[in-house]
Structures are given as C-alpha cells and as structure tokens.
Amino acid sequence: MTTRPVRIGVQIQPQHATYEKIRDTAVELEELGVDILFNWDHFYPLSGEPDGLHFESWTMLASLAELTTRVELGALVNCNSYRNANLQADMARTIDHISAKGGTGRFIFGTGSGWFERDYDEYGYDFGTVGTRLDALARDLPIIEDRWGKLNPAPTRKIPVLIGGGGEKKTLRSVATHADIWHSFSDPATLERKLGILAEHGAAVGRDVSEIEISTEIGKRSVADVEAQYDMGATLFTVGISGPDYDYSALTDWLAWRDSKNA
Known part of the structure; x- marks a missing residue:
C-alpha cells in the first residue's frame, strides 16, 4: 500500500451548462474540499444532445485558475492533436503562472492522444489512426518538456504530466517515460494487469514506476472496488459530473473516505 495521500478530483464536464454555472460549480467544489478540478478537451458534448x-x-482552465486559490486544475485530458506541441507548453506555463498567485502554480498538464472523431472532422484536424495519434503524442511530449526549459519566465514548478489511457504497447510506454500521474478507467482486475505492464515498461526505460501517481475513475464503482484499487496503489480518484445541474451530492461520502485514508 502506498504512503502517497489520497486525493479526490472532480471533472466538471463542460457540456449542457452555461459558463456561469460551470464557474459557480468550480468555486463550490473548492469550498467543499476537493483536491483537483478537471474539465475535458472536446468541442461538442460527449453525451446527451450532440x-x-x-x-x-x-x-x-485559465479562468478557473484565476477564480480558485487552492485546488489543482487541468484537463482530463487535453487532446494532443488539437494544438502545436510548443504552443501547448506555453499555454500550460501561462496557466501555471495564473494559478500561482505569488506562490507555486497549480496546473496539471493532463494529456492524451485524442479519440473523438467529430472534433477532428468539424475543426479540420486529421483524424489518422489510433497508432498515428499515439505516435504523435510520443513525439510531442519531449518537445513540450524541452519548451518548458526555454520559456521566460519558466514555470513556477515542474508541471506535473498526467497521461490518460490504457493502451499497453504505446500509451503505457509513454506513461513510464514521461508521466507523473497515470489515469485510466480500469476495473480492479484490469488495473492489476496494466500495473504489471507499466512496471515492465518502467524497467525497459529505467524508470521506477512507484514515482507515478495512479489515478482512476470512481464512476459507479462500489466502495469495495475503490478499496481494491487503493490497495493496488491508486491514490487519485476522480468523479465526473455533467451539466446542466452538476449533481455532486455523492461527493461528500467520497471526501470523508479520503479523509479516513489520510488520517
């Protein structure tokens, strides 16, 4: 069992709601005590009215960085295909500074290879294949990290890199090489298997994968399933909420569960 503290993140899905509702929800969630606020990087709703x-x-995210003072924030996850790698690095650095407010930044660079074909078609990006998108992510991550070393002013901290996805050959290789956090939607049995594969990639690239924070989606999982994931080393647990109403009534119980683990 890990000694890393348990954290609760909430993905405020930016769909079916006004910006005012999203803004107010973010402020309320910070006051409630969540650790991280996420959104997602799409251009159209993923559920409900298309x-x-x-x-x-x-x-x-830049706005939420100004509105909040304590929570970390980022996308779960950014789509690497939609923006030039150097631009992504500069945007991340800028939000890092916006969120710092005289101290250390709170931005998490969550990223992935992209998958929602409508985004690509409507906005004029080349959809390619799963393989080409994963290859592009592997190509661009070193460029992003290199740009962070060149920017003036530099980021306020080493910006944490979160990689989302569970692909065993390419995604987990990138996780082993670059990630501070790995996020997946794995059930306990799948998580156990993929952690073994991640360890193999870590050995291949010379990385101690215990350095990587393990993140997973709570969704509708039982407490027993979440406990099993915790026992495997997962410490970041995320809850997704959608507009228009953003119901997070169940969150109080999960925050209490977090506090019991961190006591």
Whole structure:
C-alpha cells in the first residue's frame, strides 16, 4: 500500500451548462474540499444532445485558475492533436503562472492522444489512426518538456504530466517515460494487469514506476472496488459530473473516505 495521500478530483464536464454555472460549480467544489478540478478537451458534448451547450477547455482552465486559490486544475485530458506541441507548453506555463498567485502554480498538464472523431472532422484536424495519434503524442511530449526549459519566465514548478489511457504497447510506454500521474478507467482486475505492464515498461526505460501517481475513475464503482484499487496503489480518484445541474451530492461520502485514508 502506498504512503502517497489520497486525493479526490472532480471533472466538471463542460457540456449542457452555461459558463456561469460551470464557474459557480468550480468555486463550490473548492469550498467543499476537493483536491483537483478537471474539465475535458472536446468541442461538442460527449453525451446527451450532440449539439448542446459546450465550452473550450484551455480558456476555461485559465479562468478557473484565476477564480480558485487552492485546488489543482487541468484537463482530463487535453487532446494532443488539437494544438502545436510548443504552443501547448506555453499555454500550460501561462496557466501555471495564473494559478500561482505569488506562490507555486497549480496546473496539471493532463494529456492524451485524442479519440473523438467529430472534433477532428468539424475543426479540420486529421483524424489518422489510433497508432498515428499515439505516435504523435510520443513525439510531442519531449518537445513540450524541452519548451518548458526555454520559456521566460519558466514555470513556477515542474508541471506535473498526467497521461490518460490504457493502451499497453504505446500509451503505457509513454506513461513510464514521461508521466507523473497515470489515469485510466480500469476495473480492479484490469488495473492489476496494466500495473504489471507499466512496471515492465518502467524497467525497459529505467524508470521506477512507484514515482507515478495512479489515478482512476470512481464512476459507479462500489466502495469495495475503490478499496481494491487503493490497495493496488491508486491514490487519485476522480468523479465526473455533467451539466446542466452538476449533481455532486455523492461527493461528500467520497471526501470523508479520503479523509479516513489520510488520517
């Protein structure tokens, strides 16, 4: 069992709600005591009315960085295909500074290879294949990290890199090489298997994968399943909520569970 503290993140899905509702929800969640606020990087809703209300990820994160004072924040996850790698690095550094407020930044660079074909088609990006998108992510991560070393001013801290996805050959290789946090939607049995594969990639690239924080989606999982994931080393647990109402009534119990683990 890990000694890393348990954290609870909430993904405020930027769909079917006004920006005012999203803003107010973010402020309320920080006051409630969540550790991280996430959104997602898409251009259209992923559920419900396909052409419903929706807002862009990065500009929203910059606003939330100004609105909040304590929570970390980022996308779960950024789509690498939508922006030049050097631009992503600069945007991340800028939000890092916006969120710092005279101290250390709170931005998490969550990223992945992309998958939602409508985004690509409507906004004019080349969808390619799963393989080409994963290859592009592997190519761009070193560029992003290199750009962080060149920017003036530099980031306020080593910006944590969160990689989302469970692909065993390419994604987990990138996780072993670059990630501070790995996020997946794995059930306990799948998580156990993929952690073994991640360890193999870590050995291949010379990385101690115990350095990587393990993140997983709570969703509708039972407490027993979440406990099993915790026993395997997962410490970041995320809850997704959608507009228009953003019901997070179940969150109080999960925050109490977090506090019991960290006591």
